Amino acid sequence: MxxxxxxxxxxxxxxxxxxxxxxxxxxRDLVIEEDLEALARSLRDHKQLQPILVRKKDSKYEIIAxxxxxxxxxxxxxxxxxxxxxxxxxxxxxxxxxxxxxRRSKVPAMSKARYFKxxxxxxxxxxxxxxxxxxxxxxxxxxxxxxxxxxxxxxDAVQAGHIGVRVANLLMQVTDPGTRYYYLRCAVEDGVTERxxxxxxxxxxxxxxxxxxxxxRRVVESGPPGVATEETTTQSAPPSFEEMEPExxxxxxxxxxxxxxxxxxxxxxxxxNQCYAVLKEILHxxxxxxxxxxxxxx
Numbered sequence: 001m002x003x004x005x006x007x008x009x010x011x012x013x014x015x016x017x018x019x020x021x022x023x024x025x026x027x028r029d030l031v032i033e034e035d036l037e038a039l040a041r042s043l044r045d046h047k048q049l050q051p052i053l054v055r056k057k058d059s060k061y062e063i064i065a066x067x068x069x070x071x072x073x074x075x076x077x078x079x080x081x082x083x084x085x086x087x088x089x090x091x092x093x094x095x096x097x098x099x100x101x102x103r104r105s106k107v108p109a110m111s112k113a114r115y116f117k118x119x120x121x122x123x124x125x126x127x128x129x130x131x132x133x134x135x136x137x138x139x140x141x142x143x144x145x146x147x148x149x150x151x152x153x154x155x156d157a158v159q160a161g162h163i164g165v166r167v168a169n170l171l172m173q174v175t176d177p178g179t180r181y182y183y184l185r186c187a188v189e190d191g192v193t194e195r196x197x198x199x200x201x202x203x204x205x206x207x208x209x210x211x212x213x214x215x216x217r218r219v220v221e222s223g224p225p226g227v228a229t230e231e232t233t234t235q236s237a238p239p240s241f242e243e244m245e246p247e248x249x250x251x252x253x254x255x256x257x258x259x260x261x262x263x264x265x266x267x268x269x270x271x272x273n274q275c276y277a278v279l280k281e282i283l284h285x286x287x288x289x290x291x292x293x294x295x296x297x298x
């Protein structure tokens with residue numbers, strides 16, 4: 001990160017806590033109480049192992065990195081904290097704060113999305129330029145920033161860790177609110193992989209395209225333009241998932257038995273290739289036994 005974090009170190013010294021202020025743009029939306037309690041105990045028992053990073057801001061000091069250590073020091077009843085005072089601009093402060101928080105703990109995806117957007121707006125960098133500075137892929141930044149345009153229920157599910165960033169971006173491609181909410185509910189309740197969500201979206205798009213083409217043909221075949229009829233003035237909406245016939249419903253296939261099943265009628269199971277092969281073989285043997293038993297009874 002040498003090219004990113006160019007700054008001048010002024011000095012390292014003990015600073016009174018009342019002279020220190022939280023950053024104006026706090027990176028983490030959530031401060032985990034359990035982590036603070038553990039860190040406060042560590043500060044009391046073992047003292048401070050690493051100084052926080054601050055910069056001069058008017059008559060006080062703004063935290064760049066080490067916000068949790070600062071909060072833990074207050075919780076531990078400390079009067080001062082060791083701080084490394086640096087000189088840097090706003091863009092460098094933002095990047096340093098990202099590096100510090102990302103290195104120390106897993107940051108919630110929506111918090112990261114908002115912070116990426118803040119860095120892009122403040123620095124004026126392009127996504128590839130910022131990605132190079134942060135040593136992350138451009139797609140990582142792009143996928144997170146796109147989440148800021150997602151419906152609230154998707155953002156909430158991502159923030160809570162119920163679905164991943166890529167699954168959320170795929171889900172955003174479903175423009176029908178009812179179907180999108182149904183998929184989201186299935187993903188939250190039963191779990192979903194990126195590959196499964198890709199299949200759901202692919203099947204929805206195919207169904208949606210068929211409906212659009214059917215509506216277009218109906219309008220074209222209804223008569224010349226300018227002749228208003230009830231059929232041409234009233235467009236039928238695509239059927240909801242619940243209104244579809246069984247054979248029209250979005251289905252996938254079980255990877256073990258090969259049978260078709262509707263969305264939400266299966267569980268996502270993470271197993272290794274060896275266990276998968278063994279499980280599939282066991283089920284095949286059970287099917288053979290059931291078939292022989294049925295023949296014997298017949």
